[in-house]
Amino acid sequence: MKFEPLSEIEINAYKVMQKYMKKLKHFDLNTILPICYRILGSKYSETEITKAVNTLIQKRYFIQGTSLTKDEISSNRVRQKILHFIQRNPGAYNRLIRRELNLGSNEFNWHMGMLEKFGFTKKIQYNRSFGYFENKTYMNHEFDLFLLQNDKIKLIIDFLKDHNATLSQVAKTLDMHYSTVQKHLQILEERSLVLTELTNNGKHKYYTVNDDLLIKLQKIINGQVFIEFA
Numbered sequence: 001m002k003f004e005p006l007s008e009i010e011i012n013a014y015k016v017m018q019k020y021m022k023k024l025k026h027f028d029l030n031t032i033l034p035i036c037y038r039i040l041g042s043k044y045s046e047t048e049i050t051k052a053v054n055t056l057i058q059k060r061y062f063i064q065g066t067s068l069t070k071d072e073i074s075s076n077r078v079r080q081k082i083l084h085f086i087q088r089n090p091g092a093y094n095r096l097i098r099r100e101l102n103l104g105s106n107e108f109n110w111h112m113g114m115l116e117k118f119g120f121t122k123k124i125q126y127n128r129s130f131g132y133f134e135n136k137t138y139m140n141h142e143f144d145l146f147l148l149q150n151d152k153i154k155l156i157i158d159f160l161k162d163h164n165a166t167l168s169q170v171a172k173t174l175d176m177h178y179s180t181v182q183k184h185l186q187i188l189e190e191r192s193l194v195l196t197e198l199t200n201n202g203k204h205k206y207y208t209v210n211d212d213l214l215i216k217l218q219k220i221i222n223g224q225v226f227i228e229f230a
Helices: 008-021 029-040 046-058 070-075 077-088 094-101 105-117 142-147 151-162 167-174 178-190 211-221
Strands: 121-126 129-134 194-199 204-209
Touching (some): 008 029, 008 046, 077 121, 077 129, 094 129, 105 121, 121 142, 129 142, 142 211, 151 167, 151 178, 167 178, 167 204
Antiparallel strands (some): 121 129, 194 204
């Protein structure tokens, strides 16, 4: 898990706060600040210490009301697995993550809540579902990535990678209901994830994947942001 870099004074304040947080039931700024002043006061002014502590709070190294620290959140093996899965599969939804990692509903909600609270992840609502992401930019393609986590959409995309096909051909080959394929292709076309071509004077509409956009999305996932995609 990646942390934002800290300055020297922020590192020193963090070490002090970590030590004393073990003795406190929850993080309280009014309690911890005087401790930091006393221990770090010979090297830094109270203004500098206050600024460093507030920066640690802004970077979510500590959260008001809990004794947990960012290090403790990141060291938990279940949370590590969840974050790694989301990094590889941005936009993954609740049931998918739980299914792949064999997590119960309560267990998932607890660990995901901690990851969100400490700024490791974010969730975005689409209709009645949530897509989960690492807390970084995806160049406004979060919804596209969320769509690609859908099992039926994955099948449609994989099929169209190798075939230009009509709606009926997709439905028949994949053994999906016509209206289901129609709904998915409509939104994929709206998002430019698939391209269309009309033949026979517009009587037939053929679908194919937008390879350029899929390549772009994969590079965004991999952190390979190039200037041509800016």
